[in-house]
Amino acid sequence: MYVLLTNLARMRRRIGLTRQPPASCAIRHVDAGSCNGCEHELIAAGGPRYDLARYGFAITASPRHADVLLVTGPITTRMLEPLRRAYASMPEPRLVAALGDCPLGGGVTAHPHEVAGPLDAVLPVDIRIPGCPPSPDRIAEALREGLAGLPRERRPW
Amino acid sequence: MPEPLRIPADAWRDHLAHDPDAFAGLFAAAGPDGAPEVRAVLVGDAVRIVATPAVDGVVPSVVDLLPAADWDEREATDLYGVRFAGHEPHRALVHHPDDRALWATPVEGRDVHRVPVGPIHAGIIESGHFLFHVVGERVLHVDARLFHKHRGLERAAEGRSPDAALRVLSRACAGCAVTNAVAFCAAVEDAEGRAPDEAVRRYRTLLIELERIWNHLNDVAQICAGVGLTPGTMAFAELKERAQRVCAALTGHRFMFDAVTLAGAPADPGEAARRDAAAEVTDIAAEAAATARQLLFDTSLRDRTTGPGVVDAPTARSLGVVGPAARAAGLAADSRTAATHLWYPEFAPALPPTPHGDVSARLEARWVELNQSAAIAMALLGEPIGPGAVHAADEGDGHGVGIAESPRGRTVCTVELAAGAVRRVHLRTGSYANWPAVALAATRAILPDFPLVNKSFELCYACVDR
The missing domain is CATH 3.30.460.80 (NADH:ubiquinone oxidoreductase Nqo5 subunit)
Known part of the structure; x- marks a missing residue:
């Protein structure tokens, strides 16, 4: 275990990520019918190579204390109600981000009877992160740009 | 056919x-x-x-x-x-009726209670619902209510040309994108009476094995996450990242989306690119093995993984379990042994050293198969891997079946072509075959072990739900 931890620490120093001044933003992820590609890249974004936490982003287990609802997938009819409930459970002010081409209306070609999307048709979208899937560094960058572009009273800090 | x-x-x-x-x-x-x-x-x-x-x-x-x-x-x-x-009572699977009696198994008795979980989970996880029937911590039965992600992809693909149908189905699942595309292409080629040349077979095999490598690295990371062993999770997440960069270098996409086509295989990326990829795959396999040895000495990992979630050989056979989960139960079943449309000379299924069918055996299966896949990939990268073509025979309509071994097991794609369009397509992935076994394996575990048992199979929801 000692060797393993040393290797990880060495890798982190080698890739030389820049660190940011502290801020915080809690993100609740909801999969509304994705192919799991955006989930893989979101997990990678939080991993040792990209380290989403250095910007103050944290993935939370509950919508009740989330600042951002991060939605993937084309919004299947079966996920519409759980998605709406997650949004309704969030405190104000709350933001919605669309991760990947699917919630933005591109991406997968689903059967029209099985989807309620795009996300725009269901919830107000504040941040758009296109890509199929967007790469981990692009996710971090787009979240930061998206938040920075919002009027001050809508930002979580 | x-x-x-x-x-x-x-x-x-x-x-x-x-x-x-x-x-x-x-x-x-x-x-x-x-x-x-x-x-x-x-x-x-x-x-x-x-x-x-x-x-x-x-x-x-x-x-x-x-x-x-x-x-x-x-x-x-x-x-x-x-x-x-005779299939009675019929319990809804894809549809989600409100009345629990229409989809869940009645479990009655003193102190029996139910724990519903999902469809939204606590982490970055695909959506799906589980209804646990428990006494205390002991799980008596699990009803898995999946298909929250059902996108009707088979019906969306039907009526389209094979090329257009491939584009629809290739977005079914990121984790099995290559395998699903290869199975679909093989089914169409079977229906049309066409055969891929050796270059195409080698190219598709390389991509399938690279997909297996990044998936298995991910699965080991997830099992470590299931026992809360963060250093293991992070080390294997880093190796998975490196494997995905190899995929991106060779195909231009981290998940190799759209790299498999009905047309054949693109031009060889060049000797330098192949040499770099082979060196990186070698290094990843060596580092995975060294890290695995470190994990072997972690008593908390061994304590948690040894025992729970057993699917033994007779159960695996009867439920039709496939892939690493079947091999972890001691079944020497691997569709790569019969994959004549791919390139597996002298292939023999690799079984883990202690195939007891528990979480530990499925973890060991990943380690054994990582080495095997790395060896196959390195052999393929030693020679030019393109360009290649699929030879036309009669360009006819008809039925075809394509089979490919995904990181989770045998994936079977069945296609019916009529007037040059897809009349019916059915995709039954390794995950689809194995989900009932996950529910069964969990019945012998305690509730807190479910995430670990689940992660030891690490099945997709996306390509099951379609």
Whole structure:
């Protein structure tokens, strides 16, 4: 275990990520019918190579204390109600981000009877992160740009 | 492939009970006259499709003979309205009725209570619902209610050209994108009577093995996460990242989306690119093995992984379990042994050293298979891997089956072409075959072990739900 931890620490120093001044933003992820590609890249974004936490982003287990609802997938009819409930459970002010081409209306070609999307048709979208899937560094960058572009009273800090 | 062998309804059960070949799924389709029928895929020395008509919308159920047909029959009822006589009570699978009695198993008794979980989970996880019936911490039964992500992809692909259908289905699942595309292409080529040349076979095999490498690295990371061993999670997440960069360097995409086509294989990336990729794959495999040795000495990991979630060999055989989960139970089953449309010379299934069918055995299976896949990838990267073409034979319509071994097991794609378009396509992935086994494995565990048992299979929701 000692060797393993040393290797990880060495890798982190080698890739030389820049660190940011502290801020915080809690993100609740909801999969509304994705192919799991955006989930893989979101997990990678939080991993040792990209380290989403250095910007103050944290993935939370509950919508009740989330600042951002991060939605993937084309919004299947079966996920519409759980998605709406997650949004309704969030405190104000709350933001919605669309991760990947699917919630933005591109991406997968689903059967029209099985989807309620795009996300725009269901919830107000504040941040758009296109890509199929967007790469981990692009996710971090787009979240930061998206938040920075919002009027001050809508930002979580 | 010839037309399916059509069997009268009264001989259907007898035929499937006595057929020596292995059952590999069934599904509903429109028969030649447009009336509904049910088709089953049987895999032996050759692959065959057998069919029986739905007389007044009813087909005799085979679920008592072939428990592996359970989800197939329930799906055919929900999506195509075919009822199965003898499959009673019918519990909804794809549809989500509000009334629990219509989809969940009644579990009664003193102190029995229910714990519903999902469809939204606590981490970055795909959506799906589980209903645990428990006494104290002991799980008596689990009802998995998946298909929250059902996008109707098979129906969306139908009516399109094979190329357009491939684009629809290739977005079914990121984790199995290459395998699903290869299985679909093989099915179309089987239907059209075409054969890929050696360059295409080598190219597709390389991509499938690279997909297995990044998936297995991810799965080990997830098992470590399941026991809260963060250093293991992070170390394998880093190795997975490196493997995905190899995929991106060779195909231009981290998940190799759209890299497999019906046209063939692109030009060789060049000796330097292949040498770099081979060196990186070698290094990843060596580092994974060294890290695995570190983890072997972690007592908390060994304590948690040894014992829970057992699927033994007879259960695995009866439920039709495939892939690493079957091999972890000691079954030497791997569809790569018969994959003549791919490139696996002298392939033999790799079994883990202690195939007891528990979480630990499935973890070991990943380590053994990582080395095997790295060796195959390195051999393929030693020679030019393109360009290649798929040779035309008769360009006809008809039925075809394509089989490929995904990181989770045998994936079977069945295609029917008519007038150059896809009339019916059915994708039964390794995850689809294995989900019932996850629910069963969890019944012998305590509730807090479910995430670990689940992660030791690490099945996709996306390509099951489609």
